[in-house]
Amino acid sequence: MADNVRRSMPLFSMGIVQKLTGLTARQIRYYEENDLINPERSEGNRRVFSFNDVDRLLDIKSLLDEGVNLAGIRRVLSEKPVEANRPAEAKKAMSDAELMKFLKSELVQAGKFGKASLIQGELSRFFR
Amino acid sequence: MADNVRRSMPLFSMGIVQKLTGLTARQIRYYEENDLINPERSEGNRRVFSFNDVDRLLDIKSLLDEGVNLAGIRRVLSEKPVEANRPAEAKKAMSDAELMKFLKSELVQAGKFGKASLIQGELSRFFR
């Protein structure tokens, strides 16, 4: 569950996510419009994506390549509902200090338990 | 060395880094001015920070808290020169597709070897 929080921490801007996923902004926004993802927003209404979000986007892309349409993808991804992307801890806006403190402790946890990479779950399912 | 590349991949915007480090934009820019960090730039000249960069910024912050001045910090951090932040692979601009492909393979590597988190090295050195 600490893992959930880590994976759903808002970190990436639209531009970066485009590079990481190879999708266009238009596509990403459209998928959000269709409830396939639900990225956080900055104070100024910019989307801020988590590892989970990037993960799902790669899932979506892969499924689209296989010819599955968005409705189908919604079904496939319904196992992992978008709500799972926003655990309570992530929702209640942390202060900057809290966020930082949290990140630190999370990192220590990761170190202690030899936890796997932040970006490992769904992301790695699809390649080689 | 694949690890180097991963850790020096430009990922974070100024706003995010401010939150992750608790530093102001002014401070971050000043540290860059003094060659303590050397973040990548976007096409439009915006700074794009890597895990390594965030790492160093947390180092810097920690040392400043201890009363070390920038000159001193420069010395302390000179073990890990800023050039180490930009390995050749990261320097030669990857195409978006290449970047994505690279990320994917990196993730798989991480998975295979049970590699530790992307954000683990220097970052975790300082807390608890």
Place this chain on the structure above:
DNA sequence: ATAAGCTGTGAGATAAGCTAACATCGTTTG
């Protein structure tokens, strides 16, 4: 007391992101 070091703040410019609307083009469906 001056100088140097570090950070704040403000101005002016521009990049990057947002929404909304309309265009396009292939695939369903009546």
Place this chain on the structure above:
DNA sequence: CAAACGATGTTAGCTTATCTCACAGCTTAT
């Protein structure tokens, strides 16, 4: 077949985030 739908591109107009540069202010070192 024509109309509707699904997915994406493109454009316009607007707002936020970031950039550089300059100057101000406070602290510490000379």
